[in-house]
Amino acid sequence: MKKLFFFSLLIELIASHAYALETIKLPEPQIDKNLTLYNALMQRKSVRSYAQKELDPQTLSNILWVAYGVNRPDGRRTIPTARNAKDLSVYVANKKGVWLYDADENELKQITAENIMSSFGSQSFMKDVPAVLIYTGSDKDHNFSVMHAGSAYQNVELYAGVTDLGCVVRAMFDKEAVTKALQLPTGQRVIVSQAVGYEIK
Ligand SMILES: Cc1cc2nc3c(=O)[nH]c(=O)nc-3n(C[C@H](O)[C@H](O)[C@H](O)COP(=O)(O)O)c2cc1C
Numbered sequence: 001m002k003k004l005f006f007f008s009l010l011i012e013l014i015a016s017h018a019y020a021l022e023t024i025k026l027p028e029p030q031i032d033k034n035l036t037l038y039n040a041l042m043q044r045k046s047v048r049s050y051a052q053k054e055l056d057p058q059t060l061s062n063i064l065w066v067a068y069g070v071n072r073p074d075g076r077r078t079i080p081t082a083r084n085a086k087d088l089s090v091y092v093a094n095k096k097g098v099w100l101y102d103a104d105e106n107e108l109k110q111i112t113a114e115n116i117m118s119s120f121g122s123q124s125f126m127k128d129v130p131a132v133l134i135y136t137g138s139d140k141d142h143n144f145s146v147m148h149a150g151s152a153y154q155n156v157e158l159y160a161g162v163t164d165l166g167c168v169v170r171a172m173f174d175k176e177a178v179t180k181a182l183q184l185p186t187g188q189r190v191i192v193s194q195a196v197g198y199e200i201k
Helices: 002-018 037-043 057-068 141-161 175-182
Strands: 023-025 089-094 097-102 107-112 131-138 165-170 188-198
Touching: 037 141, 057 089, 057 097, 057 131, 057 141, 107 175, 131 141, 131 175, 141 165, 141 188, 175 188
Parallel strands: none
Antiparallel strands: 023 107, 089 097, 089 131, 097 107, 131 188, 165 188
């Protein structure tokens, strides 16, 4: 009996360790200050051809900052939000799980260790994409959250244009599966996603 107790305790310990959710401190964003808006506008495009290469933490930090990071001491962001209510959340999915971007702390908080990449997989290039940004927000208030998502994904598109990155906004995915995996609170919805990776030129 005693043996059985210790055995099940051991199994529980192994299981809880295997599924422990991580918080990752991101490196400070480093954006090349010589990049020009003109070049970004000229080179913005949807990319549908990706190298099989993971995003390193610095690159991920840069992308997230561009999308929705804090750009002033009072905590305001790289995008405008209605009444400064910041009605937008940005998640990152990769094969290790799904993470919520905490811009104030410059951290990624893991929501699940489930690999949901196949939920985005209806187009063939998606098999090579290392990460997907997921934009969520409130389903009320004049659809402001949808507008915020548009601002954030456009920032990423402009940044990708002047780096070795590529991205494409994607409405074509299994929204139901993604909504479930994100465990969104009532009143929150998945708006759109954006595949991000290294472009094959
Ligand atoms: C809201 C939205 C949803 C989109 N969904 C998809 C998609 O599911 N798959 C895809 O390959 N492209 C998608 N796109 C990208 C458009 O197809 C693309 O922007 C358009 O063809 C113009 O090409 P360009 O971005 O290279 O200028 C989407 C774009 C937007 C803005």
